[in-house]
Structure formats: structure tokens, C-alpha cells
Amino acid sequence: MSQHASYVVTMIHGTFARNALWTSDGSKLCKALREKLCGEIVIRRFPWSGANRNSDRIEAGKKLADTLNENLDSYPDAAHFVIAHSHGGNLALYALHDSRLQERLSGIICMNTPFISATRRDAEQLFFGLGVLFIIAYGVWVASGFALIAGGWGEYGAVGTIAFVLAMLLLFAVVGLIYRWLLRLGRRLQSWLKQKREDMIANVALPNILSPKVVCLWTAGDEVFTTFNLLEGFASIPYVFMNIYSIGLILLVSFALSFFTGFGDVGDRTGLYLQDREAFFIFHRYLYSPVWLALEILAAVSVVAVVGNFLLRTVPMGLPWRTFIGSFFVRLPFTQVPMTARQLEFHDLALGLSFLNHSQAYAQPESLKLITESLRGMSRSTSKRISTGGAGP
Secondary structure (H helix, E strand, O other): OOOOOOEEEEEEOOOOOOOOHHHOOOOHHHHHHHHHOOOOEEEEEEOOOOOOOHHHHHHHHHHHHHHHHHHHHHOOOOEEEEEEEOOHHHHHHHHHHOHHHHHHOOEEEEEOOOEEOOEEOOHHHHHHHHHHHHHHHHHHHHHHHHHHHHHOOOOOHHHHHHHHHHHHHHHHHHHHHHHHHHHHHHHHHHHHHHHHHHHHHHHHOOOOEOOOEEEEEEEOOOHHHHHHHHHHHHHHHHHHHOOHHHHHHHHHHHHHHHHHHHOOOHHHHHOHHHHHHHHHHHHHHHHHHHHHHHHHHHHHHHHHHHHHHHHHHHOOOOOOHHHHHHHOOEEOOEEOOOOOEOOEEEEEEOOOOOOOOHHHHHHOHHHHHHHHHHHHHHHHHHHHHHHHOOOOO
């Protein structure tokens, strides 16, 4: 049965705040809405678990979509708004996977929401760099092997030398097949990781929002935003070394270290027996070893990146275990505005609130005035859009 109201406002609390006072009927925000908005206003509180798990936010977003659709059916002539705090804003935007809500909601206001932004890391560069290093390592290894053969030619007699050469050629062929297999395995691994990356983005990314307008209010000193950006910054440090430019720099430094710390007469360090194989040791020390040093550095960096990704991003963000591998090749910074929303309005409020106290922004005169003015403005825009039969810009 249809009912009449001018405004229907749904309040959504943030993480660990199921009993948030600002959503209560007697809060300063609710009083300001009733005093400043003309006509009858219905205020409803949407409860959810408040747990720091993205799966909870997604599930709550689906339930919120059902609740908002029920409100739209019950109050077809009203302007419908959502006011959310912290991760409640992500929850509200997850609900907009429902295209009907995008068309009929009048607006969303988010206070200090750390919007989830999922963008792709370039896995191709890393695997290309690793492939190049493996090819260089194999080529240098083959060259040093021929240098070893040349250095010992004739030492074992004709038959012994031929047998030694054939054995070395067989070894080169076997290792070449292993290298080829590793490169093919790398391509398959790259394809698998790319699919995991796409699954990860599909799981956590916010929907593309053509409408309604999303108004973002921000106050300095937000502890959630500060903490998560700090963790993301630490987690991103290993990735500085995991691109084609950094791999080239690591290889160059490895060559330089080997050259400047080991330059000199090889025979003096290896003994008379090895002097005839000086070319082999030059190849091995100045070319082959630096390439493997670069590979070892990248392997160590990758381990650090995996552990850091798990401890600093997957766990604190409440991401499900199945997204762990995919998140290795996804940037997950939090932003002050949703990157997928077409209609945005951002306000940086200088309220002077202390750390761990940003939720008090809903009780400040400046924010109360801005919220009520935004609701009135978006309500007029919705009425104009409906009267002209348009769906907004």
C-alpha cells in the first residue's frame, strides 16, 4: 500500500558501530533533518553486522537494495536518500548494482568513507622481465660452458675431449628444454594469475554509477583512512622492484657489484689448474652470477610482497581468502571519493575534530547545514528529472 512522504532517508552505520548514536531518532542529525526539510520526512535505520569483512559488506549491500526497493514501493512520490558513515558508504554503493536504484534514488551522502578502489597491476611486465633474465642466464651459461671446453681442449686426449664435448652439448640441450618448459609454465602461470586478478576486481570493485549523485564529506584526522593508507603504502614497497625498469636497474647494479668487487687476475685466486679456464670463470663471475643474483633478489622481493600483501591488505581489509592470490596483482588503495561514480560532489570540512573522533562530524553545525542543503538540492534535481522524463546526465 502506497504511503505519502516528502523524504525517505535511510541511515547506515560504519564498521564496529552497530549502535552509532548519530543514527538514533534523537540525534542532532535527525532533528536537523526534521527541522530544515519541508514536508513529512521518514527516517529509517539500516542495521548490518558492522564486521570488517568485505563479504559482510557485499551481503549487506544486497539486503539494503531489497530494503530500498521496498521503500520506493511504499513511498513512490518521495525523494529517497541514503546517509552513510565510513564503510557504510561502500555498502550503500554495493547496493547500486541494482540498476533500478540508480534510476530512482535521489542521492547518497557519505561521511569519511574509505571508498574501495581496485585497479590492475601490470603482471605482464614482471613476467616479461623474469623471462628475459632466464634467457640471459641460459645464454651466458652456454657461453661459459664453451669457454670451459676451450680452456681444457686436449687435456683429456682426442677421445676424452670429444666425449667431454658431447656430454656438455647434451647438458646444454637438457637445460635448454628445462628453460623452455619453465618459460611455458611462466606463461600459463601468468594467464592464471591474470584470471585471479580479474576475479578479485569483480569481487571487490564498486559498480559503475551513472546516477544518483554521491556527495562525499571529509574531515581531517580520520583514523580509518589514515591507517589503511599507511598499510597500503607499506604493502606497495616491494612492488617498486617488480617492473621492467626496476628489473633492468637491479641487473645493472648486480653487474656493477660483480665487476668492482671481483676485478683482477682470476688465476691468482683459482690456482694453476684453473688458469687455462680463465675465460670460463670470467663469464661465470661477471655475467652469469649477476643474472642469478638479480633473480634471487626478485625472488626475495616477491616473498616479501606476498607476506606483506597478506598481513597489510588482505587481513585488515577483511577480504576473503580466495582473493589472496588475485590481490597480489591488484592495487587496493582507499580513496576519498568513489572512482566509479559519474556524479560527484566533494566537501573538505574543517571541523577540527581529534583523532578517533571523526564520527562526531554528524553533530557539527557546518556538516548538518551542508547535509540538509544537499538533500534539498538533490530533491529538486530529482523532481525536475522525473517531470522531464529524463534519467539524468
